[in-house]
Amino acid sequence: MKDTIRKASSVGLKILPARIRHIGTDASREVLNNMYEDLVQKCDILMNTFVEDILVENGRAVGILLADGTERRGEYVIAAPGREGASWLAGLVEKLNIPIASMPVDIGVRVEVPDSVCEDLTQHFYEVKCLYNTPTFDDRCRTFCMNPSGFVVYEYNKSHDLVTVNGHSLKNVKSRNTNFAILVTKNFTQPFNDPIGYATHVAKLANMLAGGGILLQRLGDLRDGRRSTQSRIDRGMITPTANAQPGDLSLVLPHRYLTDIVEFLDALNMIMPGVNQNDTLLYGVEIKLYSLRLELRKNLQVPVIERLFMAGDGAGVSRGIIQAAASGVVAARAILG
Structure with a gap:
């Protein structure tokens, strides 16, 4: 663990170690139901x-x-x-x-790689939380919600009628991939006062291009400035766990965000060898609406x-x-x- 933290520091990554007990999305339903059954006897829900x-x-x-x-x-x-x-x-x-x-907003992508890329970390941390200030724009980026042997999923936001990407792990069913989010945090200043509107607008662009769903792009295609196709994804070494539309994330995310994400992946390669290879899958977009x-x-x-x-x-x-x-x-x- 100390060696991993040292390697991370050498490229400007800060690891936030934490002990986590994983119960899985399937088991969490049982936990939440037990909480409800206990509380409903004591208060109105x-x-x-x-x-x-x-x-x-x-x-x-x-x-x-x-x-x-x-x-x-x-x-x-x-x-x-x-x-x-x-x-x-x-x-x-x-x-x-x-x-x-303040009025920050988090926008980014969900990354999917083979379990082998992350297993040295996930065996020690389960969920690795890393912070990084990008060299080009000095923006704060972070990893979020890492799911070993997990699945990428759609998330429907009823309030804004949009679909975003997320991920989870199950206790009893496993995939061969690990997924996690890379989120870029931006703090907006006056006169702008609608960070939630900004984030949902970006998400709706992705929905528009994906026919109501989410976009999927190989990292190599993003670097080369071309959209991903189903045939190139099928030839890759990673089988997607979500049914997403191959496309071009550069038509959705601003250049600044894409630069931050690619630079972060390059830095993460120090502690996750192979995370920045061409077949790495990027799903977009992921947003977190806690902007106030x-x-x-x-x-x-x-x-x-x-x-x-x-x-x-x-x-x-x-x-x-x-x-x-x-x-x-x-x-x-x-x-x-």
């Missing part, structure tokens, strides 16, 4: 219910207003809408005059509204399911004192 507003009286959160006009009142309110609800939260933040610390990063206290309370807390990815507090769960614990502990 309303499914498929739209929250119209957060009720604030005299500078204090007192409850929520549902779309059907019903009010649900309580001593505290925690808003944890997830990435799907990021746009919803953005509207409320503007209405309630909650200060925004609010000004919050350490306990995640909104400073301008008493008894209102934020948690999870949709509020920009976290960037991943484990961290999102932990942020909920932070807010709950603050409420309990």
Whole structure:
């Protein structure tokens, strides 16, 4: 492990080691169902219910207003809408005059390679998280959601009616490939104030070119400035785990993002030999809609509204399911004192 971290440092990569217990997407359904069965005996859980507003009286959160006009009142309110609800939260933040610390957006691709390329790392880390500042544009890039022996999947965003790419691993069913995301983080400044709109626009371009799906391109074709074809993908050494449309990601992602991604892959080759070879598969696009990063206290309370807390990815507090769960614990502990 120390040797891997040393090699990474030599090319400007920062590895964030963390212990992870993998349960798989299939087993996680059982875990979530068990959580639901336990909680439903202790509180009301309303499914498929739209929250119209957060009720604030005299500078204090007192409850929520549902779309059907019903009010649900309580001593505290925690808003944890997830990435799907990021746009919803953005509207409320503007209405309630909650200060925004920054407006970053993450856009990138999902990379798919043979298990053998990553197995030296995944045997030690399971999920490798790397940070990198690219040499050309000095942009911050990171790996995200690594799935050994996993599968690339479609992700449908109902709020924006678009399809993006994602990945997962199962406990009981395995592939021969490892997939992970490369995400480029950009912080926008005034007068621009719609990072979510920017990211969804890029994703919709990919959907348009892919006939409503996602695009797939060999890294070698991207370097050579040509679109991928099904025949070239079939001749390659990697069998895709997702049914994606061969195409040209340079027609979707800005040059700056593509340069960042290629430079990051070249750096990652130091610790994942073969990750930057021509047959490496790139699926596009992957976006993360947690673009609002609010000004919050350490306990995640909104400073301008008493008894209102934020948690999870949709509020920009976290960037991943484990961290999102932990942020909920932070807010709950603050409420309990």
